[in-house]
Amino acid sequence: MSKAEALQYGDRKVYTVASFNRGVADWIARLPTIWIEGEVTELRRHQGWANVFLTLKDPTDGSSLPASIPRGQFDALRLDLVDGERVHVYGRPELFAAKGEFKLRALTIERFGEGDHLAALERLKKKLAAEGLFAEARKRPLPFLPRKIGLVTGNDAAAKRDVITAVTTRFPSAHLVVAETLVQGPRAALAMVASLQEICAEGVDVVVLTRGGGSFDDLLPFSDERLVRAVAACPVPVISAVGHEQDTPLCDLAADVRASTPTAAGRLVVPDHAELTARLDASRTSLQHSVRRTLERQRERTHSVGARLRRAPALAVERERRTTEALHERLRRAPLLLVERKRAALENATSRLRVLSPSSTLARGYAIVRTEDAIVRSSSEVEPGGRVDVQLAEGGFGARVEDTR
Amino acid sequence: MNFEDAQKELEQIVQRLEHGQAPLDEALALWERGEQLYKLCRERLDAAEGRIEELAKRVEESRPAV
Numbered sequence: 001m002s003k004a005e006a007l008q009y010g011d012r013k014v015y016t017v018a019s020f021n022r023g024v025a026d027w028i029a030r031l032p033t034i035w036i037e038g039e040v041t042e043l044r045r046h047q048g049w050a051n052v053f054l055t056l057k058d059p060t061d062g063s064s065l066p067a068s069i070p071r072g073q074f075d076a077l078r079l080d081l082v083d084g085e086r087v088h089v090y091g092r093p094e095l096f097a098a099k100g101e102f103k104l105r106a107l108t109i110e111r112f113g114e115g116d117h118l119a120a121l122e123r124l125k126k127k128l129a130a131e132g133l134f135a136e137a138r139k140r141p142l143p144f145l146p147r148k149i150g151l152v153t154g155n156d157a158a159a160k161r162d163v164i165t166a167v168t169t170r171f172p173s174a175h176l177v178v179a180e181t182l183v184q185g186p187r188a189a190l191a192m193v194a195s196l197q198e199i200c201a202e203g204v205d206v207v208v209l210t211r212g213g214g215s216f217d218d219l220l221p222f223s224d225e226r227l228v229r230a231v232a233a234c235p236v237p238v239i240s241a242v243g244h245e246q247d248t249p250l251c252d253l254a255a256d257v258r259a260s261t262p263t264a265a266g267r268l269v270v271p272d273h274a275e276l277t278a279r280l281d282a283s284r285t286s287l288q289h290s291v292r293r294t295l296e297r298q299r300e301r302t303h304s305v306g307a308r309l310r311r312a313p314a315l316a317v318e319r320e321r322r323t324t325e326a327l328h329e330r331l332r333r334a335p336l337l338l339v340e341r342k343r344a345a346l347e348n349a350t351s352r353l354r355v356l357s358p359s360s361t362l363a364r365g366y367a368i369v370r371t372e373d374a375i376v377r378s379s380s381e382v383e384p385g386g387r388v389d390v391q392l393a394e395g396g397f398g399a400r401v402e403d404t405r
Numbered sequence: 406m407n408f409e410d411a412q413k414e415l416e417q418i419v420q421r422l423e424h425g426q427a428p429l430d431e432a433l434a435l436w437e438r439g440e441q442l443y444k445l446c447r448e449r450l451d452a453a454e455g456r457i458e459e460l461a462k463r464v465e466e467s468r469p470a471v
Contacts, residue, residue, distance in 0.1 A: 310461055310464065313453070313457045313460075314454070314457050317450055317453050317454050317457065320408070320412070320446075320450055321450050323412065324412060324415070324443065324446040324447065324450065327412070327415050327416055327419050327443070328415075328439075328443045330419045330422075330423065331415065331418065331419050331422070331436065331439040331440065331443060334419060334422030334423055334432075334436065334439075335422065335432060335433060335436045337422075337423070337425065338422060338425055338427070338429065338432045339429070341425045342429060
């Protein structure tokens with residue numbers, strides 16, 4: 001408060017109201033120009049006033065902030081504001097030194113309805129999508145049977161009860177860790193981020209983030225960039241079940257699995273114990289059947305191999321016996337055959353001998369002429385008047401040689 | 406002499422006799438030898454069969470009741 005002049009009363013330093021107000025006003029004037037969100041109440045505009053006055057109210061706890069804007073400026077905006085509308089006001093804090101009143105000096109006002117909200121959300125959604133936060137490839141599968149399930153929810157919420165009921169109905173022995181937290185209002189997003197981190201530190205292997213249905217504003221924290229990023233960065237898979245079926249807060253997109261309701265989330269996070277048991281029983285039964293069948297098949301095979309084994313030696317002996325008997329049969333016939341063959345050879349030789357004998361020649365009309373000494377082969381071997389014997393095919397006769405030539 | 410050798414020799418003798426080239430005296434000697442071999446083979450086969458029967462009976466007896 002350099003400009004403020006203090007009065008001295010002995011050892012007491014005292015400021016005048018004017019100097020105090022001026023000092024504070026100077027200090028406040030150094031604060032930056034910022035955007036503030038609130039609901040419009042007590043809007044006062046008079047033709048004769050230089051400024052339009054209004055009070056901004058925080059809908060969550062009713063905190064209020066007086067504000068003013070130059071009338072010309074206000075009229076140019078053509079907002080037609082009525083009490084209760086949500087606005088974003090761009091301005092800086094100011095102390096009206098004459099009255100010691102603190103207010104917001106507005107430079108401009110923008111209506112911020114659901115449409116604007118949606119547009120802002122849409123921009124955030126595009127930005128996060130471009131970063132790949134909602135990509136399918138980032139989605140992790142849920143654990144088949146979580147050992148520890150984290151539940152982040154509002155305190156005393158119906159959503160909490162729905163999740164717990166669905167989980168314990170399906171899997172009675174499920175281990176649930178519940179983190180109750182703020183789920184609406186301006187502090188909700190950061191509170192949920194903190195809860196998410198705390199519950200992960202407890203070693204859960206899946207997280208259910210849930211709240212029941214609510215107004216558009218109620219669900220806004222679930223589209224808060226900080227929470228959406230925390231969900232995407234969560235070390236374990238996250239199931240998001242926020243609001244009703246038609247609500248799609250951004251945390252739903254960043255979550256690994258989106259459930260339409262808290263009950264649906266409960267069903268997704270654990271398998272049905274009864275069904276699991278039934279399937280296990282069925283598997284065991286079929287395993288037993290299969291083992292029995294295999295055993296039976298092997299028994300049959302062994303049995304048949306055994307039967308063949310027992311038959312095999314007898315068959316072998318039988319085969320050898322047949323071979324031996326066949327050989328013996330051939331052996332028995334062989335000498336006789338041999339004799340037959342030799343006899344045939346003998347007869348063959350005899351007949352060939354017969355062919356070589358002269359008798360067949362004689363039969364053709366030839367004659368053999370002999371002297372006492374030998375067969376006559378030349379006329380020089382006989383002399384006229386000599387006696388010869390003539391042998392014919394049948395019989396013979398004696399003769400004398402008439403002459404020789 | 407084992408069964409296989411005996412049967413092999415018997416086979417060779419039969420083949421030789423069947424070819425009919427052996428001199429008669431030798432053929433008769435071969436025949437006699439063949440008959441000896443045949444007798445040996447028969448005895449071996451009978452003995453084997455006897456053992457098989459015996460073994461089969463033992464197997465049957467020692468089989469557990471199904």
